[in-house]
Amino acid sequence: MKTSTIPAADANRTAARRGRRRGAGPFSASVVATALAALIAAAALAASGQALPEGGDITGVVRSTAGLEEGVWVIAETDDLATRFIKSVVTGNGGRFLIPDLPPARYEVWVRGYGLVDSARVEAGPGDELALEAVVAATEAEAAKVYPANYWYSLIEPPASSEFPGTGADGNGIATTLIDQSQWVDIQKQGCMLCHQLGSRIVREIDNRDEFDSTLAAWDHRVQMGQRGSQMTNVMNRFGRSRGLEMFADWSDRIAAGAVPPRPPRSATSSSRCGSGATRSTTSTTRSRPTSGTRPSTRTGRSTA
Numbered sequence: 001m002k003t004s005t006i007p008a009a010d011a012n013r014t015a016a017r018r019g020r021r022r023g024a025g026p027f028s029a030s031v032v033a034t035a036l037a038a039l040i041a042a043a044a045l046a047a048s049g050q051a052l053p054e055g056g057d058i059t060g061v062v063r064s065t066a067g068l069e070e071g072v073w074v075i076a077e078t079d080d081l082a083t084r085f086i087k088s089v090v091t092g093n094g095g096r097f098l099i100p101d102l103p104p105a106r107y108e109v110w111v112r113g114y115g116l117v118d119s120a121r122v123e124a125g126p127g128d129e130l131a132l133e134a135v136v137a138a139t140e141a142e143a144a145k146v147y148p149a150n151y152w153y154s155l156i157e158p159p160a161s162s163e164f165p166g167t168g169a170d171g172n173g174i175a176t177t178l179i180d181q182s183q184w185v186d187i188q189k190q191g192c193m194l195c196h197q198l199g200s201r202i203v204r205e206i207d208n209r210d211e212f213d214s215t216l217a218a219w220d221h222r223v224q225m226g227q228r229g230s231q232m233t234n235v236m237n238r239f240g241r242s243r244g245l246e247m248f249a250d251w252s253d254r255i256a257a258g259a260v261p262p263r264p265p266r267s268a269t270s271s272s273r274c275g276s277g278a279t280r281s282t283t284s285t286t287r288s289r290p291t292s293g294t295r296p297s298t299r300t301g302r303s304t305a
Ligand code: HEC
Pocket: 191, 192, 193, 194, 195, 196, 202, 203, 222, 223, 225, 226, 227, 228, 231, 232, 235, 236, 248
């Protein structure tokens, strides 16, 4: 069942804001009162040296040519604060959303979702109510660009269980230490993925493929690269090196040829509160943008990190 309730406090705040906006002539009493309150707050802030000034919400609705878009992310980002700041929520019933408690700043607000391509960015600030236009992906390949890394990784094909135990370099290429397929999969998981996920774009695609004679040679090179090259290469050896490389090369080749994972389900909206099923904040300590593969979160739970 889909429910959407607005907690009393939020409803009151929203009502207060609407009222303020409606009655807001340049010298209305409420504006003066608000300004006075802000002054007092600023003085208190200066005195205490703590706490950010009170922020506000950005609310609205997301639509596309397919209708109201439920279970998609609405992302607000700003570089105006001391560090880069991102807050994302998921649309609930009727495509509604509420991004709560944003510190005063100018934000770029945009939409990402399964079945969509990333929307245009709209400038907004706390207190604004937006009608955002989501863009339906023309092809499944376009849509798949933002699927989680593990969906892409699910396209990988380990050797069949009938090929175990491995018979070594002179046999089927699988290391003789591997007596069962689950041991191979364990290396994929605990060997490689102990350090990083494997389905992200930079791993599944090989931008400099042209520089190598084969995809396998490219893979052989890339697991020796960088500060952890020696460890990566040791893990690759545990499969039976060339057989391991073959698996990764075959995976990259099929993806380059257009293989696409199944579309993930959208976030459930049934537990949504104020039209936002999940809220996630990211504050970065550098001004650089995080790689697009890492945002937004694919978590569907309520996490106010
Ligand atoms: C000990 C940690 C560790 C392990 C284990 C590990 N990696 Fe890595 N991997 C890294 C780090 C760190 C980088 C970034 C290297 C750099 O650029 O300095 C990286 C980079 C990569 C890249 C390069 C992406 C690019 O920039 O082109 C690929 C591909 C890769 N890893 C695949 C694997 C595979 C496959 C395995 C398992 C066989 C594996 N890794 C195991 C830490 C690890």
